[in-house]
Amino acid sequence: MDITPPIGTRKIGWLQDITIEKVRDPLFARIAVFESNGECAAFVQLDLLSIRWTQVNDIRRRVEAQFGFPGDRILVCATHNHAGPAVAGVEPLPRDESYIEDMVRKVVAAFGQALAGYVEAEIGFGHALEWELARNRRFIMRDGTVRTHAQADPKAILCREGPIDPEVAVAAVRSQAGRILGCLVCFTCHPTHEGGTTTASAGYPGALAKEMKARGVPVTVYLNGACGNVHHGDPFQQPHDHSIDDFGRRLAEDAAAAIRDIQYRPSVRIGMARRTLELPYRRITEAELKGKVFGAQRFRSDQLYEAGAPRLLEKMRREKTNKAEVQVLFLDEYAFVGIPAEYFVEYGLRIKEACYPKRALVVGHANGMVGYVPTRWAFQRGGYETTFISSSRLAPEAGDLLADAAIALIKQG
Numbered sequence: 001m002d003i004t005p006p007i008g009t010r011k012i013g014w015l016q017d018i019t020i021e022k023v024r025d026p027l028f029a030r031i032a033v034f035e036s037n038g039e040c041a042a043f044v045q046l047d048l049l050s051i052r053w054t055q056v057n058d059i060r061r062r063v064e065a066q067f068g069f070p071g072d073r074i075l076v077c078a079t080h081n082h083a084g085p086a087v088a089g090v091e092p093l094p095r096d097e098s099y100i101e102d103m104v105r106k107v108v109a110a111f112g113q114a115l116a117g118y119v120e121a122e123i124g125f126g127h128a129l130e131w132e133l134a135r136n137r138r139f140i141m142r143d144g145t146v147r148t149h150a151q152a153d154p155k156a157i158l159c160r161e162g163p164i165d166p167e168v169a170v171a172a173v174r175s176q177a178g179r180i181l182g183c184l185v186c187f188t189c190h191p192t193h194e195g196g197t198t199t200a201s202a203g204y205p206g207a208l209a210k211e212m213k214a215r216g217v218p219v220t221v222y223l224n225g226a227c228g229n230v231h232h233g234d235p236f237q238q239p240h241d242h243s244i245d246d247f248g249r250r251l252a253e254d255a256a257a258a259i260r261d262i263q264y265r266p267s268v269r270i271g272m273a274r275r276t277l278e279l280p281y282r283r284i285t286e287a288e289l290k291g292k293v294f295g296a297q298r299f300r301s302d303q304l305y306e307a308g309a310p311r312l313l314e315k316m317r318r319e320k321t322n323k324a325e326v327q328v329l330f331l332d333e334y335a336f337v338g339i340p341a342e343y344f345v346e347y348g349l350r351i352k353e354a355c356y357p358k359r360a361l362v363v364g365h366a367n368g369m370v371g372y373v374p375t376r377w378a379f380q381r382g383g384y385e386t387t388f389i390s391s392s393r394l395a396p397e398a399g400d401l402l403a404d405a406a407i408a409l410i411k412q413g
Contacts, residue, residue, distance in 0.1 A: 001029045001110035003046065003103050005085035005096075005200055012090045013049045013082035014196045015300045020085070021198040024244075025206050027084055029107045030221045031114045032173075032182060033069075034123075034331065039270035040069065041329040042114075043184065043336070044076040044107060045221045047202040048084045051076055053325065053340065053368030055087070055100060062108045067115055073272050075329055075338045077366035079205040079224050082195030088369065090391065121173050121181060123268050125334060125359070126258030128168040133247055134189035136162045136345070137231035138383050145295035146383035151235065161381070164188065164230050165345050167352075168254040169361050171331065172217075172262055180217050185255050186336075186361045188225030188345060189232050193244045204232070207248020208255070215256055223336065223363045226348030228372055228385060271330035273409040277402065278321035279370060280395040284313065288388045295382015305389050312390050322394060325367045326405045328413060334359045335410045338366030339402055341373040342385070347403045354403075355410045362406075373399045 004026045011018040027047035034041050044059065060071030078087075086096040087103070138161040139150035146161055169186040191203035202209075205222040212220040233241040242250070287293045289309055291302060298305055327338040335358055337351060348362040371391040379386050379396045386392060 001106045003027050003029050003106055005099055009096055009099055010086045010093055011084065011200070012086045012088060012093055015304060016196070017093060018196070018198060020200045024194060024199050024201040027081070027200065027202045027206065028209070029110050030209070030219055031110050032184060032221050033114045034268070034270055035118070036268050036270050040073050041270050041272060041331070042069065042074045042111070043221055043223070044074060044111070045223065046076070046078045047081050047206055048078040048087050049081060050088050050365050050369040051078045052088055053323070055104060056367050058104055059107055062104070063111050066108060067112055069111070069115065072274065075327055075336065075363065075366055077223060077338065077363050079191055079203070079222050080227065080342070080365045081203045081205065082192040083199065083201040083203055085200070119181070120176050122176065122264035122266050123171060123173050123331065124262035124264040126170045126172065126262040128254040128258045129166045130168050130187065130251065130254050131166050133232060133242060133250060134164045134230050135234040135237065136160050136164055136229055137234070138162060138229050140381065144381060146378065146381040148297060148384035149235070154236070162229060162346055163349065165225055165348055168251065168258060170255050170258040171334065172259045174264060182219035182221065183212070183217055183255065183259065184221045184223055185251070186223045186225060186363070187251060188227045188348060189230050190227050191224070192231065201244065204244050204247035204251065207244045208251050211248050211252035212255060215252060223361070224365060225362045226339070226343035226345045226364050228342035228344045228374065230345050265332070268332050269330065271413050272328065273413050274325060274327040275405050275409060277324045277326060277405055279324050279398045279401060280321055281316040281393055282388065282395045284388060291387065293382065296387045297382060297384045298387055299384055308390055312393065316393065322370050324370050324402065326402060326409060327367055328406065328409045330413050333357070334361060335413060336361050336363055337406045337410065338363045339406065340366055340368035341370045341402065343373050343402070344375050344378065344399060346375050347373070347399050350403055351406050354407045358410055360410055370394060373402065375399055
């Protein structure tokens with residue numbers, strides 16, 4: 001379902017007031033619904049920066065009321081596309097309420113279309129490794145701090161801070177006649193193309209879906225992983241950045257290669273587990289409010305960071321904790337883990353390793369958004385993602401609390 005914002009809609013994701021003046025390519029909601037042996041599960045993917053928990057629950061309630069599909073079996077995620085409309089209030093912009101209502105209405109209608117299109121099908125799972133498209137964007141400096149997108153003298157850089165997740169995981173579905181109906185593609189990388197421009201775009205996830213359609217896959221649901229510190233651009237490697245179309249083409253090649261090796265299954269065991277956590281907020285010092293702690297990195301003016309601080313601090317004092325839903329949808333041995341955060345890749349890898357031999361696949365920016373969740377180690381060095389603002393407000397232990405909950409749910413499932 002097309003959810004492209006109209007010209008004149010504000011964008012978010014760049015900490016600037018930007019208005020959409022043109023559309024490079026359409027933004028979509030894509031939906032996959034599964035039912036087997038009396039159990040069901042659904043994925044809703046949006047070409048947006050994020051989705052709030054209130055919006056997720058609104059979609060779930062409307063779907064259940066209109067179609068009888070259980071809302072708790074629906075995972076709603078954003079691709080984390082930085083070239084989309086203001087679906088949330090992010091400094092310095094408020095969210096666009098009229099767009100959100102239109103988007104939710106279209107998602108519910110698309111869900112109805114998916115249900116109406118039920119056919120007998122087979123499913124299969126495949127994997128590839130992609131080492132060139134994504135890069136860890138944090139660099140340790142010689143003074144012990146970290147700089148994100150290290151725009152600095154190369155002689156001041158010590159090394160790259162962390163890993164990437166190279167897995168391209170694919171779940172493909174075909175009809176009993178052997179025709180591909182669609183697929184889920186899981187990969188981990190920030191989609192920030194066109195983020196700082198006046199152009200709306202679905203970014204590389206949209207290019208991936210377009211390329212897969214040209215290859216005979218009608219619908220590609222893209223599930224982005226723990227990409228909080230993983231990016232497609234790197235000033236110290238060539239090419240510096242892969243274009244939207246090149247990224248989408250190369251990722252489609254990986255997905256197509258994975259599909260070629262798939263052994264399809266006539267049925268699948270479906271399951272669901274979820275838990276709501278209360279994540280602690282950070283204890284904020286005066287130095288953090290002023291951006292003076294060790295390793296603090298602000299991408300915009302001090303005024304932008306400090307303007308919203310009183311309101312944010314009041315919210316933190318009032319609520320005490322930040323609720324966060326961790327949801328797992330099971331398709332046989334594959335566990336799709338919805339995490340409502342810009343989760344650091346180290347946590348995604350930890351979940352995958354800890355749950356073996358089950359195949360955990362982390363879905364970031366899912367069922368809400370609590371902002372950046374860096375590792376405890378990252379907080380010791382600083383960097384953009386750890387610097388206090390509305391999108392970075394949780395305590396250092398939040399990442400482990402989310403991972404622990406995800407691992408426990410998967411092992412119990």
